[in-house]
Amino acid sequence: MSNVIAVVNHKGGSGKTTTAINLAAGLIRYSDVTSSCLLIDMDPHGCATSTLLGKLDGDPPARSVFDVLRRAITPHDGITTTVYDEEIHLLPANPSLESMAKTQINDRLEKVVSALAPNYGWIIIDTPPNLGVLTQNALVAANYVLVPTPCTGLAIPALRQLTTMISRIKERQNTRLQIIGVLLTLKDGRTPLLKNVRRELGQIFGKQDIFKTIITNNIKIEEAPAAFQSIFAYDSGCLGASLYRDWIKKEFLRRHAKLEKELLEQREAAAALQLEALQGEYTSEE
Numbered sequence: 001m002s003n004v005i006a007v008v009n010h011k012g013g014s015g016k017t018t019t020a021i022n023l024a025a026g027l028i029r030y031s032d033v034t035s036s037c038l039l040i041d042m043d044p045h046g047c048a049t050s051t052l053l054g055k056l057d058g059d060p061p062a063r064s065v066f067d068v069l070r071r072a073i074t075p076h077d078g079i080t081t082t083v084y085d086e087e088i089h090l091l092p093a094n095p096s097l098e099s100m101a102k103t104q105i106n107d108r109l110e111k112v113v114s115a116l117a118p119n120y121g122w123i124i125i126d127t128p129p130n131l132g133v134l135t136q137n138a139l140v141a142a143n144y145v146l147v148p149t150p151c152t153g154l155a156i157p158a159l160r161q162l163t164t165m166i167s168r169i170k171e172r173q174n175t176r177l178q179i180i181g182v183l184l185t186l187k188d189g190r191t192p193l194l195k196n197v198r199r200e201l202g203q204i205f206g207k208q209d210i211f212k213t214i215i216t217n218n219i220k221i222e223e224a225p226a227a228f229q230s231i232f233a234y235d236s237g238c239l240g241a242s243l244y245r246d247w248i249k250k251e252f253l254r255r256h257a258k259l260e261k262e263l264l265e266q267r268e269a270a271a272a273l274q275l276e277a278l279q280g281e282y283t284s285e286e
């Protein structure tokens with residue numbers, strides 16, 4: 001099961017939550033993989049939690065991912081259904097998650113995800129705007145990192161810190177981790193994309209990792225969470241829905257399938273080598 005996607009960018013307001021919740025809804029609609037999805041909210045502010053549960057204010061959820069991480073309840077007991085989409089479940093955040101951020105424990109979520117993965121076709125993890133322990137937990141637990149970033153030149157150089165962290169976690173704790181891609185978001189529709197933006201991103205991540213689709217600013221994308229709906233349910237005909245739909249169908253799912261195929265080929269090649277070595281040992285013993 002390698003469909004665990006961490007949505008990460010330590011810059012605040014870069015479109016992480018918007019992308020995470022619309023990706024979840026899009027995968028339910030457009031992916032061939034079993035149509036169930038779990039969203040794990042690792043941001044103590046709980047914006048994804050509010051939207052999916054249909055509560056903009058009021059008490060935070062009584063049971064949250066924090067209770068699961070501190071092992072007060074089982075992973076299954078932390079999960080709740082959503083008003084957002086009946087096929088999307090949620091492991092909600094609440095503000096007490098902040099106290100986990102003060103610890104050094106960055107491999108707890110991985111164990112939770114392993115326990116829950118057999119029940120879901122996709123697991124999407126939304127993260128807070130920093131590279132602290134909560135984001136690290138997401139990177140240790142995920143197979144793929146998705147990086148939404150605003151198109152402003154200023155937001156881009158800081159992403160080097162993120163690639164350094166991804167490399168470190170890949171080296172030490174999670175060899176499966178791969179970048180699925182960088183999604184440009186929040187673009188002002190009236191101005192052309194600055195030429196240096198794609199170039200700089202290509203230098204940091206590799207040219208092939210930058211998705212071609214750009215999610216422009218769209219009022220419907222901004223309005224949909226307050227109606228507790230995805231952009232597809234809120235207004236499937238609007239520009240924002242068509243941008244997210246095209247990105248998911250034509251780029252995200254294709255890239256995911258390609259990376260999965262490569263992974264399978266690598267595993268098969270490694271297994272063949274192992275078999276060859278084993279046969280060699282038998283032959284030399286004869």
Ligand SMILES: Nc1ncnc2c1ncn2[C@@H]1O[C@H](COP(=O)(O)OP(=O)(O)OP(=O)(O)O)[C@@H](O)[C@H]1O
Pocket residue numbers: 011012013014015016017018019043047127128129185186187215216217218219221222223
């Ligand atoms: N394409 C878009 N068009 C218009 N508004 C958008 C778009 N994408 C995101 N927004 C709005 O921009 C704000 C920031 O987006 P979002 O909350 O997704 O970012 P974030 O990276 O999760 O922020 P944080 O780092 O604070 O968690 C939100 O108010 C959201 O509704």
Ligand SMILES: [Mg+2]
Pocket residue numbers: 016017018043047127
């Ligand atoms: Mg957010």
